[in-house]
Amino acid sequence: MKDMEAIRQAAEIIKRGGIVAFPTETVYGLGADAFNPLAVARVFEVKRRPYFDPLIVHVAGYADLEKLVIEIPSDAKRLMERFWPGPLTVVLLKRAEVPDLVTAGLPTVAIRMPKHVMTLNLIQLANCPIVGPSANPFGYLSPTTAEHVRDQLGGQIDFILDGGPCEVGVESTILSFSEKKSRLLRPGGVPLEEIESIIGKVEIRPINEERPSAPGMLPRHYAPRTPIVLDWSKKNLDSYRDKKIGLLAFQEPKNFLKFHQIEVLSKKGDFREAAANLFSAIRRLDALNLDLILAESVPEKGLGRAIMDRLRRASQSLTSPLGGCVAI
Ligand code: TXA
Ligand code: MG
Secondary structure (H helix, E strand, O other): OHHHHHHHHHHHHHHOOOOEEEOOOOOOEEEEEOOOHHHHHHHHHHHOOOOOOOOEEEOOOHHHHHOOEOOOOHHHHHHHHHHOOOOEEEEEEEOOOOOHHHHOOOOEEEEEOOOOHHHHHHHHHHOOOEEOOEOOOOOOOOOOOHHHHHHHHHHHOOEEOOOOOOOOOOOOEEEEOOOOOOEEEEOOOOOHHHHHHHHOOOEEOOOOOOOOOOOOOOOOOOOOOOOEEOOOOHHHHHHHOOOOEEEEEOOOOOOOOOOOEEEEOOOOOOHHHHHHHHHHHHHHHHOOOOOEEEEOOOOOOOOHHHHHHHHHHHHOOOOOOOOOOOOO
């Protein structure tokens, strides 16, 4: 009942052109009516996000899609049927009515149906598709609890819909269907292997492409204030000896240095658990005024691919054993 009241309030605010943080299974989003350019502009302002970086539009049903896109390729349809509601975003050719501000002037629009009952209700009650970049200042880690949103954007937004901690913890997988072949723009909550098992091989955009077509594909992103180092080995640990260091471990931590604090992502080595803990764990380390965070690599398969993508961007370390994946 309390939730329903909060959803109603949030929907009213969206209808009146306000901005509301909302929960999803991946991370919290910062929402506004996708067809209200003034409200969308405020989302960019509050996030301090450059206008050249387009937004994802969230829908609650297939009827909303008709307002946004001209046609849906059959592969996209198959994936939507399989993974929606869920952490998959598809980039499709947009209708002229979709404001250019939302898509940064691109001929395409990114769409997803989030798997969170409060937000599906919110979209239905507000009666419009809702834009939703992650609810964090541009370039910083995405929020996975309402508390994270409150800490960073609290005073500047109209409402925070608290739906508890996010289940998946890394952002959606983004796939583009704007060319002949489908292309992975960002690894995320739906593993590439699961997508390829349905539609076959998907193109992977090289990370050092000269000019990214989605401007959000910036190499440095998801970054805490404390420097994160990803590619380190015991060899170069000597130079860190006098520093206050935190360790972001995947499973059991190795104690070859005196770490100030250790965060373990998943004792069992479970990718889902590790992804769900990732941003919270980095935030906790970031709050400790450390000199440095050393992060352990995780195997690059399944959700491990999304985790490594976020760690690389957070650490600005761009060498990828994959030959360079991707995006955003
Ligand atoms: O899980 C998620 O996707 C979360 C939750 C809130 O839904 N949202 C999210 O939004 O991660 P954001 O704005 O932080 O990241 C969306 C990325 C941006 O980097 C943007 O560049 C890319 O999607 N994007 C949006 N529209 C696009 C388009 N038309 N073509 C290519 N990339 C696009
Ligand atoms: Mg983001």
